[in-house]
Amino acid sequence: MPRKVSIQMIADQLGLSKYAVSRALSGKSGVSQATRERVLEFAKTLGYGLPSQKAPSPAPDAASSFVLICMNPSNRVDPFYWQRVLDGLISGCSERGWPHVIVSQPVSFPAVSHLSPQEIIAPHLDWNSCLGLIVMGAYPYAALQLMARTGKPLVLLDHNEPLLDFDSVNHANIEAGIIIAHHLLAAQKCRSLIFLGDDGRSASFAERRIGVRTAMERYGGPEAKLQEWELAYEEKEWLTATAERFVQLAPEQRPDAWICANDDIAMQWMQQLQRMGVAVPEQTRVTGIDNVEAAAHTSPRLTTVNLSKEALGSRAIEALWRRIERPGTPMERLHLSATLIPRDSA
Structure with a gap:
């Protein structure tokens, strides 16, 4: 191809997926006849080297x-x-x-x-x-x-x-929230928790929050307290805004542990706490939900809930x-x- 015309270039010019262009050029099914003709004509105009006389596939x-x-x-x-x-x-x-x-x-x-x-x-x-x-x-x-x-x-x-x-x-998102909160309440003996999430982003975040609330009712007892902090996860400023809110807390108001709606929030928030001089897990614990690969490589390694x-x-x-x-x-x-x-x- 003298002019180095690629399938991706044709796809971009026609506003199609690379898959659709590839199927059209190779004569395979999966695209309409009108799209096939459009791709072939445009490719011919650009001088793209078409396969030798390969007929389109018959009816799918x-x-x-x-x-x-x-x-x-x-x-x-x-x-x-x-x-x-x-x-x-x-x-x-x-x-x-x-x-x-x-x-x-x-x-x-x-x-x-x-x-x-x-x-x-x-x-x-x-x-x-x-x-x-x-x-x-x-x-x-x-x-x-x-x-x-x-x-x-x-x-x-x-x-x-x-x-x-x-x-x-x-995923069993409610179950995931129950599991991580139960772990903090029963195994880690935490009595004050803060949930970090964004219900507006996805139903799974809201369900995980429901699970945390359920665990508080089942396993928390009268001394256990839960705060829920809503953050704008899609916006880059959420981390700074959450940090500013945290520094306003009196020492006795700071939680024993944080439950984050997913691992990405948890990893970013744990790093932010460390930058502010808060030791994890010595001064506060941080947990996530999802078990992404990076969670096993943070320092400290992130406690989380695995979702397959x-x-x-x-x-x-x-x-x-x-x-x-x-x-x-x-x-x-x-x-x-x-x-x-x-x-x-x-």
């Missing part, structure tokens, strides 16, 4: 069908949690011989009445080949309604929508397979259990 069959994975854009840059969930999804697809297509859609879709749901969600795909949808993370009710109107089997991953009858696969992220993804593929094979069966809401990982920070 079971072997050429694909799973559409809809990923909330805010989760794309999270290597600790969502990338591992995605790895589980891809692995699950591979085990069943299912190709997959990933679209990172906005959390709300434009209300364009003259377009079909398929044209709004992914106009470049051949929806006749779509086996079903896996929806990763939180989407608004209206967006999920639109996805349901495609008529394809749909599984929610790490999200619930009680008003829509979808299968869902989630790859298993969450692969289990969602199993749920989709069940829905395809047994479409009339009752909907399922599955929760994968959580396990305490005690380390040095608490």
Whole structure:
């Protein structure tokens, strides 16, 4: 290719995914005929070296069908949690011989009445080949309604929508909150706790907070106290704002331990405490939830709750397979259990 034209360059110019361009150029199914012709014409214009006279695949069959994975854009840059969930999804697809297509859609879709749901969600795909949808993370009710109107089997991953009858696969977030709080109350003899979270970011954070409250009621006793600090996790300033709030506490108001809604918050907050001269775990304990890989390499190593992220993804593929094979069966809401990982920070 004299002008070094790449598939990614074509995808960027046409506003398509690299996957769609690759399928179109190679003559494989998974894209509409209109998209294929558009890609081939543009590639020819740029002088891209096309394969030698390879005819497009015929009408899609079971072997050429694909799973559409809809990923909330805010989760794309999270290597600790969502990338591992995605790895589980891809692995699950591979085990069943299912190709997959990933679209990172906005959390709300434009209300364009003259377009079909398929044209709004992914106009470049051949929806006749779509086996079903896996929806990763939180989407608004209206967006999920639109996805349901495609008529394809749909599984929610790490999200619930009680008003829509979808299968869902989630972590046992309430159980995780109970486990970590129980550990601090019973094993560490802590009597004052602060929960750091952001309920507006995800349902899982809110559920973990509920679990902590439940543990306080069950195991805390009359002397145990819980404070709940809400932070703006999506904003970079949350760490500074939390530190400013902390320094305003009188010594007797400072907690025995912190429960953070996820490991990322916990690791950043533990470092901030250390910068302020607060020793962990000697003066206060810090815990997280998720068990990301980096949690085992902090100093001190972070006590957390393990949530099987790859298993969450692969289990969602199993749920989709069940829905395809047994479409009339009752909907399922599955929760994968959580396990305490005690380390040095608490």
